[in-house]
Amino acid sequence: MIITRQKPLDEVLRYIRKAEKVFLVGCGECSTTCKTGGEKEVFAMKAALEKNGITITGWIMPSAPCVAAQIKTEFAKHIKEVKEADSILILACGLGAQSVRENDRFGKIVHIACDTLFMGEIDKEGVFKERCSACGECVLELTGGICPVTLCAKGLLNGPCGGVDKGKCETDNERDCAWVLIYNELKKRDSLDRLRQIRPPKDHSKTNKPRQLDLTASSLSVK
Numbered sequence: 001m002i003i004t005r006q007k008p009l010d011e012v013l014r015y016i017r018k019a020e021k022v023f024l025v026g027c028g029e030c031s032t033t034c035k036t037g038g039e040k041e042v043f044a045m046k047a048a049l050e051k052n053g054i055t056i057t058g059w060i061m062p063s064a065p066c067v068a069a070q071i072k073t074e075f076a077k078h079i080k081e082v083k084e085a086d087s088i089l090i091l092a093c094g095l096g097a098q099s100v101r102e103n104d105r106f107g108k109i110v111h112i113a114c115d116t117l118f119m120g121e122i123d124k125e126g127v128f129k130e131r132c133s134a135c136g137e138c139v140l141e142l143t144g145g146i147c148p149v150t151l152c153a154k155g156l157l158n159g160p161c162g163g164v165d166k167g168k169c170e171t172d173n174e175r176d177c178a179w180v181l182i183y184n185e186l187k188k189r190d191s192l193d194r195l196r197q198i199r200p201p202k203d204h205s206k207t208n209k210p211r212q213l214d215l216t217a218s219s220l221s222v223k
């Protein structure tokens with residue numbers, strides 16, 4: 001899931017001119033779960049903008065605005081309201097926002113209502129945890145299912161570093177050392193031998209951006 005947080009209303013209002021007509025786009029998946037772009041938040045944004053003299057021409061709630069086909073279909077259904085607007089305000093992640101820009105054939109100004117924070121697990125309602133940084137070369141098999149790229153402050157592949165203190169990280173004594181967690185996890189599963197395998201440096205070419213995966217051509221490329 002992509003974790004987002006709404007920008008302060010003041011900031012959003014700074015993006016929009018007083019007499020501007022705005023069309024709103026929410027997100028029925030991640031942003032609904034994060035309470036940043038679900039129906040409730042879209043209506044709240046509509047009310048807040050109208051209170052500030054901004055006209056809302058309409059709104060849509062695609063289940064996932066990051067899917068081109070969905071945004072195209074929704075825009076087609078609301079073509080009059082989109083056409084009438086000067087701009088589109090997106091209550092979704094950066095993927096949704098860019099998909100909206102790429103699939104809006106009228107070339108409207110795009111405003112962003114949310115900050116995109118990270119890919120996260122849902123721990124419990126309203127609590128999200130970053131656990132993977134999409135490094136393109138997963139090492140979880142060797143680390144007991146705990147990601148050192150994300151959980152170790154230095155992203156070490158062969159830890160721990162010399163700074164570990166009573167199981168805590170030298171950068172923050174409230175934070176567990178990822179490599180102590182990995183050690184304990186492997187020990188629990190009688191798999192400590194995995195720590196004997198030296199993990200080679202990461203192939204950072206796999207994180208060259210922007211990446212594109214094309215299943216039809218079975219190719220991962222930078223485009």
Ligand code: SF4
Pocket residue numbers: 131132133134135136137138139140147148149150
């Ligand atoms: S090693 Fe960590 S960052 Fe890389 S793919 Fe696996 S979980 Fe994600």
Ligand code: SF4
Pocket residue numbers: 151152153154155156159160161162163164165168169170171176177178179180
């Ligand atoms: S103390 Fe542990 S988590 Fe912190 S930087 Fe060193 S190895 Fe990484």
